[in-house]
Each structure stands twice: as structure tokens, then as C-alpha cells.
Amino acid sequence: MRRTVFFGLALGMLAVTPLVGAAIAAQGNPQGSITLYNAEEMDGTGVTITTDVPNLQSVPADEGFDGTANDYAYSIKTVGQWQVCMDAGYETSCLIVDGEMASLGDNGGSVSSVRYLGPGNSAAAAPVAATTPQSGPLSVAAKEDDWQPMYNVDLFGNDYREIAYSKPGSTWKTCKASCDDDKKCRAWTYVAPGRTEHGECFLKAPVPEASESDCCVSGVKGGASSEGAAGDAAISRGLKRLGETAADALEDEANRAVDRKVRDIFGRVIGG
Numbered sequence: 001m002r003r004t005v006f007f008g009l010a011l012g013m014l015a016v017t018p019l020v021g022a023a024i025a026a027q028g029n030p031q032g033s034i035t036l037y038n039a040e041e042m043d044g045t046g047v048t049i050t051t052d053v054p055n056l057q058s059v060p061a062d063e064g065f066d067g068t069a070n071d072y073a074y075s076i077k078t079v080g081q082w083q084v085c086m087d088a089g090y091e092t093s094c095l096i097v098d099g100e101m102a103s104l105g106d107n108g109g110s111v112s113s114v115r116y117l118g119p120g121n122s123a124a125a126a127p128v129a130a131t132t133p134q135s136g137p138l139s140v141a142a143k144e145d146d147w148q149p150m151y152n153v154d155l156f157g158n159d160y161r162e163i164a165y166s167k168p169g170s171t172w173k174t175c176k177a178s179c180d181d182d183k184k185c186r187a188w189t190y191v192a193p194g195r196t197e198h199g200e201c202f203l204k205a206p207v208p209e210a211s212e213s214d215c216c217v218s219g220v221k222g223g224a225s226s227e228g229a230a231g232d233a234a235i236s237r238g239l240k241r242l243g244e245t246a247a248d249a250l251e252d253e254a255n256r257a258v259d260r261k262v263r264d265i266f267g268r269v270i271g272g
Helices: 172-180 231-238 240-271
Strands: 033-039 043-049 075-085 095-101 113-118 150-155 159-164 187-191 200-204 210-220
Touching (some): 033 113, 113 172, 150 231, 172 187, 172 210, 210 231
Antiparallel strands (some): 033 043, 075 113, 150 210, 159 200, 187 210
């Protein structure tokens, strides 16, 4: 299956709330919100958004350099899991943030689009261990003790079931649960909203080859946690246990073959 991600989701109705310097309320995603701060450590004036925004130039911010929330954020706090990208249209050095990211590092002052991915692991105000944004397309703020999938990884091919979600709120966790409940499933790939309105899930058997891709979040049943890594680093961590299990199986089979050979020789000696 060829996957080409198309972006351009409609911006919901906007309304101002008095809780922060500038706040955006929307009809969509009432259970999630993201607050952009124009200083590190969640300091400065916050702009709170509760809808997908493909171009933050549409969001007013009095302290923004151009009067908007574009290129505004230096730290972030979320309720739920949000994708944050450095260019409009959900492109370029995208991050997934779940909780607090006290510093965007080199990406500070560069955020241009945000969208809600679904409920997250962390409470609204609970600090989490955030990875420092790297040059790759995705970094993750996540609790260290939570199992994490392989972010920015596509397990391409071997699809036997495709689930196209029909309403908002589905996330990689929804996709993983479908795989966990299916005896045939060995791996899954979740495609975030963009190509379709509410995202997609692909269940796979056997486990296909993994590759780095901005489109997707993937996991292997029984695979190790990626520990919040993305791309090639996530592949290395997430497939480590799978490789160890395969190696152990090969070793066990070799040992059984030797044992059968010894028993056969011993049987002939005794019987001879």
C-alpha cells in the first residue's frame, strides 16, 4: 500500500477565554488542549489552543513578533497528546508532546502548526521527562516508565486489516489495542490524521521491515519500549527484544537438533 500524507484540516470556530493572555477554544477536541509559552519553563504569556491549527498565523497573540502565535513557543504544556511542527501544514521537525516540555531547545520560536492526537499518559500539570529535540522529525515528552511505541516509524506491508477511524479521539493506543486483541496480529502501524480525517490503523502479520517515516507510529506485539525515541533509534530499541527472541528460538532449535542426534546415535549403539 502506498501512503502519501496530505494535510490541510479545517480550523474550528475560535473563542477567547480569560484564563491566559490569549486562549483559543474550539468545537473539536474538548478533552485536549495545548498551551504555548513565549519563554522557557512554562513562563511568560501562554496561548492555549484546543483545536487542530494547520497555520498558527491564524491565532492572535499580542506578544507574538507578528501579532500571532506563529513562531511563538519556547515551552509547551499539553492536556493529551499533541503533534507540534515547525512549519505550517504539520511539516518539518515535528514533535509529539504529552505533558510538559520545559524547553524546545533549538526549535524554540519555530512552532507553526499543532494538532491533537488523543488522550495522553500524563496528567495536565504533571511534569514528565522530555527528550531534547534533535535534528530528526520527531521528539517525545513521555514518562520514563511508560511503554512507548516506535515514533516516526512505518512498518510497511503485510497488512491484513485496515481500520479507518470515523471520529476523533483515536490514537496509536487505539491501534495497539486492536492488535493486542487479535491473535493473528504481530505488529501495527498507526497513521495520524492527515491522509484521512481521523487517522488509520494497519494490522500486520508477519512483522514487516521497519523504516523511518513522518507519517506513522508503530509497534510490535511483545516488542520492547522505544523509551520515547523516534526514527532509527526507535527501531533499534523497539525491535531489540524481537531480535533477542528470534536468536533464542534459533539457539533452542539448534540445541534440540543436537539432542535428537545424540539420542539417535546412543539408540543405535545400545540397539546394535
